[in-house]
Amino acid sequence: MSWASYIPEELSVQPFPLVVLTGLDIKHNAVHKEIWNGFNSRSNLKFRYLLLDGDHEYPRAKNKRSLEVYTERGILKTNWFNKHLFNIPSLVVVFFDLEWDEQNWKEKQMECATKVELVKQSLNDRNSKVILILIQKKPNLPVDNDNGLARERYPSLCSACGIKTSNLYLLHAEYLQGYILKLEEDAFNEPTQSYYNQEIRAIKLKRDSLIKVTHQYLLVRLSIKIAFFYEIKQDILKAIEYYKLAYQSVLDIRSNDPNVLEIKLVAGIINFKLCKLFFDIKHPLDAIEQFRKHIDIFKVKIGPVDLSFEHSAWLAKQFQIMGELFENAYKKEYVSAVQTQHPGFYFHSAATHTIQRRMNLKELLNNKSLTFQQYDSENKSPIELLNNLEYFGQRPWRQANKAIEILDQQKETEALTCLIELEKKENLSPLITSLFKQAIFHFKQFNCRRMKQYLSISMAEEYFNAKDYQESLK
DSSP states (O other): OOOOOOOGGGSSSOOEEEEEEESOOOOTOOOHHHHHHHHHHHHOOSSSEOOOOOOOOOOOOOOOOOSSSOOOOOOOOOOOHHHHHHTTEEEEEEEOOTTOOOOOOHHHHHHHHHHHHHHHTTTTTTTOOOEEEESSOOOOTTTTEEEEOHHHHHHHHHHTTTOOOOEEEEETTSSSHHHHHHHHHIIIIHHHHHHHHHHHHHHHHHHHHOOOTHHHHHHHHHHHHHHHHHHHHHHHHHHHHHHHHHHHHHHHHHHOOTTTHHHHHHHHHHHHHHHHHHHHHTHHHHHHHHHHHHHHTTTTOOOOOGGGHHHHHHHHHHHHHHHHHHHHHHHHSOOOOBBBBBHHHHHHEEEEEEEHHHHHHHHHHHHHHOOOOOOOOOSOOTTTTTTTSBBBTTTEEEEEEEEOOOHHHHHHHHHHHHHHHHHHHOOHHHHHOOOOOHHHHHHTTTTTTHHHHHHHHHHHHHHTTTTOOOHTTT
């Protein structure tokens, strides 16, 4: 049930500044391929690299809208994290083969300037930075040396390309590894940090102008954006500060049946980020305290009665994610675990809530008479776009709408029936047994014999209910 307990996969990715390399023909040029491998194949990456064509079309920057006419349509867009991790670069690096003593200098300079201009145009008014790196095979003499050609042509090339002289660098083809490390330190750090600082300043300026009562959704979204950009910059304490502000802003939104799932999903995303960052900086008690507070607040926000199984699925996912975060931190030796506090407790709770999810559905079907309709291309299902939502947690039949009340009750009833029918098709036994196995592993590791035995019996019962008698007897 991904729609009710969705945590984007990209949130598990370590965020780094996105740097696009262009101008490298790795298929036909061995030096270019070696340059690409030199940047992209090392284990201690400080940046995320993409190799793209110079005319690659990046996502277009949105037109600025006045807050006076702004209408809130949802809290957080489903594509936002992915877009800033993998699609919008903080820096575009243009590589070009050019020696200072090139015979056809003017033609080559014009060709280089054309490539740089093409990149600038393709960025579509984004604030992404652009630098130029010349690949040279001859010894790189300093520009202020007696090398007259270099001293003359350096500013000329910068002027033609419309870049500052500080944004032009040299890469010697025979000493790639040393040059690559130096370029990352000298050429990439400052512009990438400058890009994210610029984005943060612009968002803070917008955030400070909001009216809290009328822009509650936007307040959450902008706080998440600021936190995420700080996280990309590796300023973890600042990221935690703004994720906390975002979480508090979510709590300030009044929840009701139409919007409770959207609020829970966004709160779950922020909670995931906070717990992960607390574990990363080796503050496990803060992570555990944040998670307990999160569950205490939202365990009573069930939502529509007919979708109580949805709430159990959401709770199960929260505990499963916390167990995984705790487990990963323990493996990396960021934290220690003890017999009374280890990942097994969270996996056990996740299994328990998943069983409750199944019981919720069974109880609903026993107590309510439902008519399941057939849908086709002409008579489309109201949940057709269930896995293609614009905003996290919204209902596909009333997307991009700040839901306060149900306007079309008949359509709402039909849509909820579709979700119930979809849940009927779910086989939860594999998920339940998997969670029990993870829990048993940790209780065994910490020598909790009684708990291990209890969970083993529970897992055997689950296999029995699933009619997998061979596994049940093991």
